[in-house]
Amino acid sequence: xxxxxxxxxxxxxxxxxxxxxxxxxxxxxxxxxxxxxxxxxxxxxxxxxxxxxxxxxxxxxxxxxxxxxxxxxxxxxxxxxxxxxxxxxxxxxxxxxxxxxxxxxxxxxxxxxxxxxxxxxxxxxxxxxxxxxxxxxxxxxxxxxxxxxxxxxxxxxxxxxxxxxxxxxxxxxxxxxxxxxxxxxxxxxxxxxxxxxxxxxxxxxxxxxxxxxxxxxxxxxxxxxxxxxxxxxxxxxxxxxxxxxxxxxxx
Numbered sequence: 001x002x003x004x005x006x007x008x009x010x011x012x013x014x015x016x017x018x019x020x021x022x023x024x025x026x027x028x029x030x031x032x033x034x035x036x037x038x039x040x041x042x043x044x045x046x047x048x049x050x051x052x053x054x055x056x057x058x059x060x061x062x063x064x065x066x067x068x069x070x071x072x073x074x075x076x077x078x079x080x081x082x083x084x085x086x087x088x089x090x091x092x093x094x095x096x097x098x099x100x101x102x103x104x105x106x107x108x109x110x111x112x113x114x115x116x117x118x119x120x121x122x123x124x125x126x127x128x129x130x131x132x133x134x135x136x137x138x139x140x141x142x143x144x145x146x147x148x149x150x151x152x153x154x155x156x157x158x159x160x161x162x163x164x165x166x167x168x169x170x171x172x173x174x175x176x177x178x179x180x181x182x183x184x185x186x187x188x189x190x191x192x193x194x195x196x197x198x199x200x201x202x203x204x205x206x207x208x209x210x211x212x213x214x215x216x217x218x219x220x221x222x223x224x225x226x227x228x229x230x231x232x233x234x235x236x237x238x239x240x241x242x243x244x245x246x247x248x249x250x251x
Contacts, residue, residue: 007057032193040208074143
């Protein structure tokens with residue numbers, strides 16, 4: 001689904017942000033990117049999404065350049081970025097409106113995705129009336145309204161409390177069971193990465209490069225009980241050890 005070969009990224013004449021990145025990802029994988037601040041996690045996400053050009057090397061998405069594959073992807077940012085004057089429903093349907101999707105089809109898709117993320121009880125609420133977790137669910141529903149093959153998530157739950165984050169992690173995996181998208185997820189939380197991912201890419205910094213490619217050994221579906229299993233706890237400890245090796249300042 002995504003093939004990255006000898007990729008390098010720098011902005012202008014500045015320092016190299018990412019260097020010699022070589023990775024291949026299969027359809028349906030859930031990939032988390034972790035590593036110290038400044039290692040290029042978000043930059044790599046933006047390169048896949050064609051929000052920024054590759055400096056050198058090759059990046060192929062579903063057999064195409066990222067620019068040509070743009071319609072197959074949806075991006076969820078750290079902040080929900082909702083329009084305050086639009087309701088939950090109208091925020092969800094915004095990308096469909098931009099694409100000039102017919103009104104009845106828009107309503108059908110919006111109702112389905114709103115239900116999928118558990119917002120059927122607040123269709124006419126405005127962002128000011130929603131909690132942080134609910135706002136992020138609107139953002140997820142908005143992205144899913146496009147039925148993307150690839151979902152890119154740049155630390156979407158980082159500002160939420162732990163309990164809300166855990167619930168949204170579980171909900172995201174439940175949604176993925178239905179929509180079957182390939183996911184790329186940036187996070188600073190090892191526990192979150194292990195819970196969500198089939199694969200974890202650990203990046204080193206200065207410049208950003210692949211330090212380790214880790215396969216998460218337990219199967220989907222996963223639930224709140226997964227976090228209590230010895231296998232999960234052991235995997236979190238092992239990935240944390242790797243992250244500490246690449247970043248001695250990691251607590």
